[in-house]
Amino acid sequence: MISVVLFILFAGMAIGCAISVVAQRHPLYGAISLVGVFVSLACLYVTLAAPFIAAVQVIVYAGAIMVLVVFVIMLLNVEHEQRRKPRLGYLVGAAVVLAGIMVAEAAFVIYFVQGPSTPKDGISDVGLTFSIGKGLFTSYLLPFEITSLLLLMAIVGAMTLARTGGLVSPRVGVLPGAQVLAPDVIDSPNAEPLETDTTDEAARVLKIDQRRRAPEK
């Protein structure tokens, strides 16, 4: 009885937040709603006796990834979206048809397909930390390692894409004198070599910086 109440509560929260993600016109409100979706999903996992997944859901998605998203939205100071006419209007009809098919499929599965019987001995240990850890490091070791390699490749790829200029020597920390230069001196593509009292290292880095900015003109 109480599990049904909790399920309806959290499922309703998840769906409401999910609708809000799509409907909000400000990106930050959308991001906050998405956090709501993740938290209500975590609550649903708890009611399904999978506390480990629930905790990881909150830590990874709500706590790390969405914080980064909010961080970026705050940094870019994104304004309200402009509302304009949808360019692919005919897709609305297709979406309605596809949604109808999906609802029909769900109804078919619920009413006509004999599902697997639910386990009788109450709570299983599948969602507990011990069984997940044991599974990850024994029978699913290869998929686990492949996933970690994929994530590593994604990180390296992102770094390579983001870093267009030359490599900066690790010996250069904060550039001496760089903070007191006027922005137009740094940004000007035709600027003379810097006359400030900087080390050779810093001057080299600043030149690289100028070369990178030049094509934007």
Next chain:
Amino acid sequence: MDNPFIHSIVLLVAITVAFLTIMLLVAFTVLAERRVLGFIQGRLGPNRVGPGGILQPFADFIKTMVKEDLVPEQSTKLVFLLAPMIAVITAMMAIIVYPFGPTVTIPFLGKFPLVIARFDVALLYVLGVTSVGVYGIALAGWSSNNKYSLMGGLRSSAQMISYELSLGLSLIGVVLMSGTLDLHSIVEQQSGWYGMEWNLFKLPAPQILGFIVYLISAIAETNRVPFDLPEAETELVAGFHTEYSSIKFLLFFNAEYINMITVSMLATTLFLGGWNGPGVAQFPLLGVFYFFAKILFFLFLYIWLRGTLPRFRFDQLMSFGWKFLLPLAILNIILTATLAMIGWS
């Protein structure tokens, strides 16, 4: 205990007692901070309200509550209201998993463990709740529509994401040793050696390195001196809570001190044996005393640091977290795993 009605009544009482204890602890930590800072800086501190200034926190509370509740006209109203709530609720939520003491016998009612909720992933729960707490500060900084607040919010999100990593990794040594994430079992495993077999000293892998990394990261997580860049008053007025006044300011203030208390509780539970100490096996209620004594030690450490250390620069803060603490935490994991393997075989 089997009766669900009695069980829920006991739970309700436990939550109320824990809540009031924490709020009183916050009030007197604020007072103690001002008095100890006064002592460190060679002045008196507040000593007029009540004997020795003991009623000062309540006077401050009333004064703050009757201030005008300002909302900046250009702010994002809903988020502006939501931010302090998120901050204080997430800070409060972490308290329920800490064991305050061993199982005690209450006359006519039976035995009760002094913990509100006990479950499989208590440690992950604490980390998860802490990581959601970042939103309170970040959204407060953004919604105030004030450049100082925004800078404070951005700084704090960057800082908390960075130090959360070394904080989480520093705890893995303890988890490796105890083989569970349930805080209650972790504490019970430290009860050997007449209550002194704390994870800090426990063989085969004493967690001294992990403890140091945890302590530094915890100070950074709670935005305290010397890592208080989000509210660096010399550069950012008051950082993310510049625009907040009255009860909303009070909520942020409370959240900071509750966070201080909860990270002290986690340090106590994981590294200093929780309620364990000499004589707890004979007198279980002594455990509660030990637990709070250890927390008060950490709170004093916080105040002491605030009185003695200058603030980091932002690039120093980042490079310290990523280039020093994080490798140290990983080194601790490798060391612990190796020593535990040798010790067990």
